[in-house]
Amino acid sequence: MKLKYSSGWFAAGREVRLAATVLSDSAFKLFVWMCLHAERNSGRLQLVIADLARSLRKTEDDIGVGIDELVRAGICRLRAPNSIEIEDSFWPYCRDPGESDLDHPVAYVTALRRLFLRPACVSSSFSAADQRLALAWRARGVSLERAERAIYLGLARKYAALLNHGHGSPITALSYFANLLGEVDRADVSPQYWHHVKQRADQFERRWRALKTATTHKSPPHPETK
Numbered sequence: 528m529k530l531k532y533s534s535g536w537f538a539a540g541r542e543v544r545l546a547a548t549v550l551s552d553s554a555f556k557l558f559v560w561m562c563l564h565a566e567r568n569s570g571r572l573q574l575v576i577a578d579l580a581r582s583l584r585k586t587e588d589d590i591g592v593g594i595d596e597l598v599r600a601g602i603c604r605l606r607a608p609n610s611i612e613i614e615d616s617f618w619p620y621c622r623d624p625g626e627s628d629l630d631h632p633v634a635y636v637t638a639l640r641r642l643f644l645r646p647a648c649v650s651s652s653f654s655a656a657d658q659r660l661a662l663a664w665r666a667r668g669v670s671l672e673r674a675e676r677a678i679y680l681g682l683a684r685k686y687a688a689l690l691n692h693g694h695g696s697p698i699t700a701l702s703y704f705a706n707l708l709g710e711v712d713r714a715d716v717s718p719q720y721w722h723h724v725k726q727r728a729d730q731f732e733r734r735w736r737a738l739k740t741a742t743t744h745k746s747p748p749h750p751e752t753k
Contacts, residue, residue: 537562542617549600556583557593558602561613564718570618571672572718574609610670636661638671643701646682646728647736648689650697657701669708677707679725686731690738 539562546558560583565572574594580587594611597603602617615622639661640653651657664674681704689695714720 538619540619542619546602546617550602551596553585553589554593554596554600557590558597558613558617561597561603561611565613565618566672566718566722567620569622569672570613570615570620571606571610573672574611578717606670610672632662632665635665635671639664639674639701642671642675642678643704646698647732647739648682648685648697649699651699651701654700660701660705664708673708673711674704676711676721676724677704679721679728680704680711681707683724683728683731686728686735689735690731693738 537559539559543559543562547555550558557579560579561572576587576590579585579590583590585593594603594605597611598605601614603611603613606612636658640657643649643657644651644653681698685695685698
């Protein structure tokens with residue numbers, strides 16, 4: 528079996544069947560929309576009531592009622608005024624380690640450290656300054672999702688520059704992404720856009736790794752002998 532489209536799909540199984548038995552038709556439709564747009568690694572998405580209402584052809588009051596029903600039924604929980612998370616019993620994907628306990632400072636910093644150090648264009652040991660900045664972000668209420676979006680936005684741009692010029696210096700500090708948090712907050716885009724940014728960053732990284740490998744393995748020309 529092959530998918531006609533490689534994006535915009537969702538693994539609907541026992542979790543969706545269970546939700547269908549406890550939700551009203553309107554709330555179930557909202558639940559399915561959330562499943563299609565939530566981050567796969569966390570089951571979370573940003574809540575923009577006006578966008579939801581427009582996408583589902585409902586009033587904003589209808590969306591509010593649906594969200595209340597999802598929360599009361601134990602299917603979703605509100606992480607913040609503008610963020611919602613689908614509960615594990617209704618989310619078919621495996622979450623990233625630490626996603627369930629990110630309210631703890633150590634778990635938050637550990638998860639952010641993993642996000643920061645993974646890319647090939649980052650050369651850092653996650654210094655004491657990086658740890659202090661991570662804790663400052665948590666104290667300001669910066670969710671891991673927001674931080675992840677800022678990081679992938681920065682990575683996509685960094686890799687684009689590296690590929691265009693063929694070389695460049697690595698990212699050495701978490702502060703490289705600090706100014707992008709505001710850009711993420713101001714962006715009036717759908718969650719699907721950030722999924723696209725992540726895909727582009729991953730695609731650029733694969734190209735950059737391949738370019739580095741090819742450069743490393745290229746044999747120097749043999750000197751001419753006489």
